Amino acid sequence: MTQLISIGVYIALAFASFATAAPYSVNDGAKTYEAENAVLSGTSVDTAQTGYTGTGYVTGFDEGTDKITFNVTSDATKLYELTIRAGAIYGDKRTTVVLNNGISSEVFLPAGNTFVDVAAGQVLLNEGANTIDILNNWGWYLIDSITLTPSKPRASHNIDPLPRNPAADSSAKALYGYLLSIYGKKILSGQQELSHADWIGKQTGKTPALVSVDLIDYSPSRVERGTVGTAVEEAITHHNRGGIVSVLWHWNAPAGLYDTEENKWWSGFYTRATDFNLTTALSSTTNTNYTLLIRDIDAIAVQLKRLQSAGVPVLFRPLHEAEGAWFWWGASGPESAKKLYALLYDRLTNHHGVNNLIWVWNSVLPEWYPGDATVDILSADVYAQGNGPMSTQYDQLIKLGQDKKMIAASEVGAAPLPRLLQAYQTHWLWFAVWGDSFIDNPDWNSLENLKEIYNSEYVLTLDKIQGWGA
Incomplete structure (x- = not known):
């Protein structure tokens, strides 16, 4: 019953004001967006942890309102696989991803001593401008980049035909x-x-x-x-x-x-x-x-x-x-x-x-x-x-x-x-x-x-x- 633990870790949805940054563009291929080039709210760029790509990574997720905002444009309404390159160097963490200030999803970041790519589900981008926010949630992790890859059609299911218990009534x-x-x-x-x-x-x-x-x-x-x-x-x-x-x-x-x-x-x-x-x-x-x-x-x-x-x-x-x-x-x-x-x-x-x-x-x-x-x-x-x-x-x-x-x-x-x-x-x-x-x-x-x-x-x-x- 997740409801019984502190709900605050799930709903850090207060938004600080931020300046407009030039949007990235997503077309047919995979595209990586460096966190240090995104819009930062309460967070900062650092280079102390090795293994990052680009010119740095984003840290400072220690307050409920801390976040990163990626401005992304798409040439059509389309589904993309979202990957987050993150470093959970202080232990297992959870972050929140919010698409276009609407639907949110929680993403588990496994503990490790370097940056790893974490599958973060799908996002349905609108044609034109979109925002992808990474919110504090548990906090105390590092974000290096995100990658968007056009989704492929889902495969057909191949479900077990019967319950596992052979004596099922x-x-x-x-x-x-x-x-x-x-x-x-x-x-x-x-x-x-x-x-x-x-x-x-x-x-x-x-x-x-x-x-x-x-x-x-x-x-x-x-x-x-x-x-x-x-x-x-x-x-x-x-x-x-x-x-x-x-x-x-x-x-x-x-x-x-x-x-x-x-x-x-x-x-x-x-x-x-x-x-x-x-x-x-x-x-x-x-x-x-x-x-x-x-x-x-x-x-x-x-x-x-x-x-x-x-x-x-x-x-x-x-x-x-x-x-x-x-x-x-x-x-x-x-x-x-x-x-x-x-x-x-x-x-x-x-x-x-x-x-x-x-x-x-x-x-x-x-x-x-x-x-x-x-x-x-x-x-x-x-x-x-x-x-x-x-x-x-x-x-x-x-x-x-x-x-x-x-x-x-x-x-x-x-x-x-x-x-x-x-x-x-x-x-x-x-x-x-x-x-x-x-x-x-x-x-x-x-x-x-x-x-x-x-x-x-x-x-x-x-x-x-x-x-x-x-």
Whole structure:
């Protein structure tokens, strides 16, 4: 749930005034634009770090309003691949790219001791003048240049025909088959929490096809403090009206909750709120914390089996956003996270016989990927303003799964506009907007945009998917 971390790192969108610079021109071939020749706002040119091209690079990303602006002209309205040559010499970083003061995308810059080329998705340039801004976001990185290359048509998908679990039940197979039938042709509208889905129905006249629920309050370390989960009932309600259900689990740490004024027990899924160490817990099958992991998985199995008994197939997205390390299941690094995912898959599938699940992996970085054998769908959580197509993460997931896995925007801050999805050919299977402060916040989702999205022929709503499992 990216919404729970500081949103400030995602929305550094204040613009300082700047002088007009001569525009670059993009025609048929690739073109590189040196950052030192762009318009700088709060940033500066330096030459201390070796490995740059041109006459220098841009540094000084240390304030929220710091940015670079590239003025680019194009001879036609055209899609281009954007590459950023950057140096994340102070550790992993994230930057924000904004096209023409509108749609934004977040780009991950991997740590390294020199400059590297980072794929940053696509930009749809208008004929004539355009601006490409690189905003501070996490800050403390170096920008050497950007390169724009005309995009090639996307290749055809080659998706796995069946779920990976050979014992998947008929409901899971039916859902997977339906998703396969619409992939690349339509997108399922989705919303976190049933109440927000119903709110959308009142605002737009259309209800989301997919509702996502959270098993957070079934975590044993929360139940022992009095929480009572309602997610299963909400999932069954949406299923019974013909909808599709997605499930995530903010897994409150099994033990070691600080429960201080700064880090209450109910924030125990955060790394900052617990001393639970995953690597230590997984070091043997006899230590106390390992047995607590099993206890928690078994508790969640009870809830998933309730859904299985009710005939509800589930898009199950465990260990989400592990690569961010802000949740304890990602804090020990990729190897421990993958080992926990394997344990979770084995315990639920082989021990408990929970076979109504379609397994959704939620990370874009290759080193975190648990492998094709236990993953059905790849996904990303994207919190970027402007209702854009999220092409950066889409391209990363296409590469990660070699286009054999369907791809979903499992959590978003801003619902994507269908016309941009189609223009960029980003074939997201579904989107699900987060709840409070996002779906009901016009800075992220204006009512005008929501009406456009929910009344688009490209977008599948609850009324359009009735009978999907037949």
